[in-house]
Amino acid sequence: LGRPSEDELIETFFAPLAGPGGLGLRDDAAVLSPPGGHDLVLTTDVLVSGVHFFADDPAALVARKALRVNLSDLAAKGATPAGFLLALVLPEFWTTDWLAAFADGLRQDSVVYACPLLGGDTSRTPGPLMISITAFGSVPTGGMVPRGGVAVGDLIYVSGTIGDAALGLALRKRSAAEPSWTETMSAAAKSFLEDRYLLPQPRLVLGAALRRYARAAMDVSDGLAGDLAKMLRLSGTTAEISIADVPLSDAAREAVAREPGLVETMLCGGDDYEILCAVPPAWGGAFEDAARVAGVPVRAIGTAVPGAQPPTFKDAQGQSLAITQASFQHF
Amino acid sequence: LGRPSEDELIETFFAPLAGPGGLGLRDDAAVLSPPGGHDLVLTTDVLVSGVHFFADDPAALVARKALRVNLSDLAAKGATPAGFLLALVLPEFWTTDWLAAFADGLRQDSVVYACPLLGGDTSRTPGPLMISITAFGSVPTGGMVPRGGVAVGDLIYVSGTIGDAALGLALRKRSAAEPSWTETMSAAAKSFLEDRYLLPQPRLVLGAALRRYARAAMDVSDGLAGDLAKMLRLSGTTAEISIADVPLSDAAREAVAREPGLVETMLCGGDDYEILCAVPPAWGGAFEDAARVAGVPVRAIGTAVPGAQPPTFKDAQGQSLAITQASFQHF
Numbered sequence: 035l036g037r038p039s040e041d042e043l044i045e046t047f048f049a050p051l052a053g054p055g056g057l058g059l060r061d062d063a064a065v066l067s068p069p070g071g072h073d074l075v076l077t078t079d080v081l082v083s084g085v086h087f088f089a090d091d092p093a094a095l096v097a098r099k100a101l102r103v104n105l106s107d108l109a110a111k112g113a114t115p116a117g118f119l120l121a122l123v124l125p126e127f128w129t130t131d132w133l134a135a136f137a138d139g140l141r142q143d144s145v146v147y148a149c150p151l152l153g154g155d156t157s158r159t160p161g162p163l164m165i166s167i168t169a170f171g172s173v174p175t176g177g178m179v180p181r182g183g184v185a186v187g188d189l190i191y192v193s194g195t196i197g198d199a200a201l202g203l204a205l206r207k208r209s210a211a212e213p214s215w216t217e218t219m220s221a222a223a224k225s226f227l228e229d230r231y232l233l234p235q236p237r238l239v240l241g242a243a244l245r246r247y248a249r250a251a252m253d254v255s256d257g258l259a260g261d262l263a264k265m266l267r268l269s270g271t272t273a274e275i276s277i278a279d280v281p282l283s284d285a286a287r288e289a290v291a292r293e294p295g296l297v298e299t300m301l302c303g304g305d306d307y308e309i310l311c312a313v314p315p316a317w318g319g320a321f322e323d324a325a326r327v328a329g330v331p332v333r334a335i336g337t338a339v340p341g342a343q344p345p346t347f348k349d350a351q352g353q354s355l356a357i358t359q360a361s362f363q364h365f
Numbered sequence: 366l367g368r369p370s371e372d373e374l375i376e377t378f379f380a381p382l383a384g385p386g387g388l389g390l391r392d393d394a395a396v397l398s399p400p401g402g403h404d405l406v407l408t409t410d411v412l413v414s415g416v417h418f419f420a421d422d423p424a425a426l427v428a429r430k431a432l433r434v435n436l437s438d439l440a441a442k443g444a445t446p447a448g449f450l451l452a453l454v455l456p457e458f459w460t461t462d463w464l465a466a467f468a469d470g471l472r473q474d475s476v477v478y479a480c481p482l483l484g485g486d487t488s489r490t491p492g493p494l495m496i497s498i499t500a501f502g503s504v505p506t507g508g509m510v511p512r513g514g515v516a517v518g519d520l521i522y523v524s525g526t527i528g529d530a531a532l533g534l535a536l537r538k539r540s541a542a543e544p545s546w547t548e549t550m551s552a553a554a555k556s557f558l559e560d561r562y563l564l565p566q567p568r569l570v571l572g573a574a575l576r577r578y579a580r581a582a583m584d585v586s587d588g589l590a591g592d593l594a595k596m597l598r599l600s601g602t603t604a605e606i607s608i609a610d611v612p613l614s615d616a617a618r619e620a621v622a623r624e625p626g627l628v629e630t631m632l633c634g635g636d637d638y639e640i641l642c643a644v645p646p647a648w649g650g651a652f653e654d655a656a657r658v659a660g661v662p663v664r665a666i667g668t669a670v671p672g673a674q675p676p677t678f679k680d681a682q683g684q685s686l687a688i689t690q691a692s693f694q695h696f
Binding site: 060068086108113121123158159164253268 | 394442490
C-alpha cells in the first residue's frame, strides 16, 4: 500500500542527485564527454548485503561505502571522478525510510567527491539487497596508472594505515564470546576500527602524485599480502616487505600489543582501501613530499626484487611470516 | 572441491573476451577514449534470475539477453557500441559448465556487436544469480537522440513488431492448464514468440537513421503503452495511436485471431526491445526508406497531439482501448 513505483522512486530519491549528463534520470542513457586530452577510466564494484556489509548497517553508510569502493579504484588509477551509474536491486521488504537514508548518504558523497549520479537501474529480488555501481573518472590521455609495471628496485609504498578494517570486521563479527584482545581495548580504539570497516577513505587526493611518480598502483581491497602478490605477478617481480614498516594506526597497535597473531589478519584482511604502489627509488622522497602536502601520508614498506614467488613479509628479527591465506575472498 | 577462485574464473572465462581497453581484465579499471568529436553514451541494466529470466533458461541466452538489453538502449540513442562492464553475482550453486556457456554466449554477442568486455566484478550471493551490465557507446558530439523532444504533429514510429515477447512470456508461464489460445497455434509460431522473449534484437542498425530523422527515441522494454506515455510526458504531449497500424508478426496475428483480448497484453507487456521514436512528418518517408535500407522496417502508428493525458489506442472502429496496466513492472 502506497509503495512507490519504480519511476516515483527514481524521481523522489535519485533524480535530485543527477548531474548534467544524467538528464534528470529521465532518459534511457546518460552522456559523458571526457575533457579534451583525457581518457575515461571505468570501474565497477558490486556490494551484496550479508556478503560485503551487514544487513543492519546504517543505509547511509552502505550507500557511501558502495560509492567509495569505486572511488578508491579511480584513486589508485590517478583518475578524477566524473560520475557514476547505480544499479539498485531491492529485496521484497524495504522501507522508504531506508531508501531515503540510502539516497541521502549517496548524495552527501556525490557532492563531497564531485561525482554526480548519471543514471542507473532499479529492480527487485527475492534475495538480499544488492548495489552495483559503475564509476567514471578522467586522466590525461595515456596517464592512467597501471597495475602492472613494477620494476626491480622500485620501492613499494602504501598510503594511510593497514589492517584497521580487518580488525573492525573482526570486532563486528565478535560473538558473546568476545575475543580476548578486545577486552581491555579502549572504546575509542574499537570505534575507530569499526568505522574504518564501515566507511573507506578513497585516496583521491593522491591522484596527481601517483600519476607523476608511481610506476604501478592498485587499491588494497582484498588484503595487502594478496593484492601485492597480484600486482607483482603482473610484472614478473616479487618483493621483500618489512612488517615493522607497514603503517599501523594507534588503535591497531593497541590490538596487536594484546594479540600479536593479529598481524596476519591485518596483512591479509580486506577493506583497507588504501593505495599500494611502486615508485622508483630516486623519486621516493618527492613522492612522500607530494603525499604529505596532499594530506595522506605514504610509507615505503619494502623493495621489488627479481622472482616469481609471492612477496615475503619479514618481522623485526628477519623471520618470514608464514601466510596461510593471502587474500580475503568475498567470492 | 576444485571450484576456481575469483581470479581463476576471470582468467579462464572472461579474460578471452577483453578488448584492448580491458587491459586483459588484470587491472582495477579499464580505459576508454571516445573517438574525437564524440560523446560517450552510458547505460546500465540489471537482470535477476526469476525476475527477468527463468532460472532454467540456457546460460548462453541469459548472457546474450543481458548484453542485448543494454545494446538496445544504445540503439535507441543512436549510439555505436564501444564496450561493456560486467558485474556477475553468482549463487551458491553454480557449475563451471553453466559459466562456460554463459561466457561463450557473451563472447558471441560481443563479437557480433563489436562490443568488447572492458572489465567487471564478480561476487557471490545467498540469493539468485544477478547480472549487471554497463554498456558504452559513442555518438557524434551532441548527437545522442533524447527521450524528450516530441513535437505536436510528429509521427510516432515503432520498429519491427510489437507484443511478440509478451506472448512468448505468456507461453513460458503457461501451466498445465494451457491458455486456450495456444491450443491450435502452430509449433513454429509458438517457438518464434518464445525466442522473441528469450533473445532481443537490438536495433543498432537504425542508429544513423535515428540520429538523422528522430526528434526523440527510446527502446520499448516495459511495454509500448507505458513507454510511449513516458516519452510523451517528458515533452508535454500525448498521442493518438491506431491499433491497426501497430506492426504484428504473423505469429502474433495467429494468437490474436484466437484471443482478441491479447491485444492489451501485447501493447502493455514488456521485453519488445524495439525502437519507439518521434519523427517530423516531412521526414517520415526518408526515415522509412533509411530503415528499409538498414533492414529493419519501421511503421508509423499515430501522431503526437497536444495534451497531458496518456496516449489513446483506438481500434479499427475508432473505439479507445481501456488500458488497465500500461507498463510492465519488473519492480
